[in-house]
Amino acid sequence: MSSTTEIKAERNVMDRVRLEKVVVHICVSGGDWDRLQKAMKLLEQLTGQKPTLRRAKKTIKAFGISRKQPISTMVTLRGEKAYEFLKRAFEAVDFKIKASSFDEYGNFAFGIKEHLDIPGVRYDPSIGIFGMDVIVNLSKPGNRVKLRRYCRSKIGKKGRVTKEEAINYVKEEFGVEVIE
Numbered sequence: 001m002s003s004t005t006e007i008k009a010e011r012n013v014m015d016r017v018r019l020e021k022v023v024v025h026i027c028v029s030g031g032d033w034d035r036l037q038k039a040m041k042l043l044e045q046l047t048g049q050k051p052t053l054r055r056a057k058k059t060i061k062a063f064g065i066s067r068k069q070p071i072s073t074m075v076t077l078r079g080e081k082a083y084e085f086l087k088r089a090f091e092a093v094d095f096k097i098k099a100s101s102f103d104e105y106g107n108f109a110f111g112i113k114e115h116l117d118i119p120g121v122r123y124d125p126s127i128g129i130f131g132m133d134v135i136v137n138l139s140k141p142g143n144r145v146k147l148r149r150y151c152r153s154k155i156g157k158k159g160r161v162t163k164e165e166a167i168n169y170v171k172e173e174f175g176v177e178v179i180e
Contacts, residue, residue, distance in 0.1 A: 020139040022082040027072040092117035106161025
């Protein structure tokens with residue numbers, strides 16, 4: 001990119017990438033209700049929000065999962081809470097993410113093997129140890145046009161976040177190293 005293009009991108013407010021939401025997800029194998037309750041308690045402690053249950057879409061006998069059985073829990077964070085949690089989550093993975101974690105639309109996801117890796121979290125024997133997925137959605141201003149109910153419309157290519165823009169945002173905003 002030339003320097004004039006970079007200057008234009010800095011001036012245009014609609015080209016700025018921003019953090020839309022962060023989804024934190026914990027899956028419990030086999031639908032163990034007690035373990036699922038502990039996972040919900042952990043998510044509430046980590047994020048300060050009440051988590052929701054997710055149910056299985058279909059039966060998989062090999063995994064011991066029945067249709068509509070609660071198997072996981074998740075929380076969606078927005079705004080300042082999302083930003084603060086994402087900072088702590090990046091610390092848990094040593095500020096390194098694979099480039100393959102990013103998709104073409106500026107979203108990315110990574111896993112945390114143990115919630116104890118997150119700074120400021122102590123081991124609680126009544127809860128145990130859980131791994132989790134962190135899914136991040138980035139957007140540009142004007143994204144509401146495709147989500148609203150009234151006069152919904154499509155967004156052009158310039159209005160979408162590209163993989164390169166997402167990688168640059170994560171590098172600049174959080175100081176994350178993207179590994180090829």
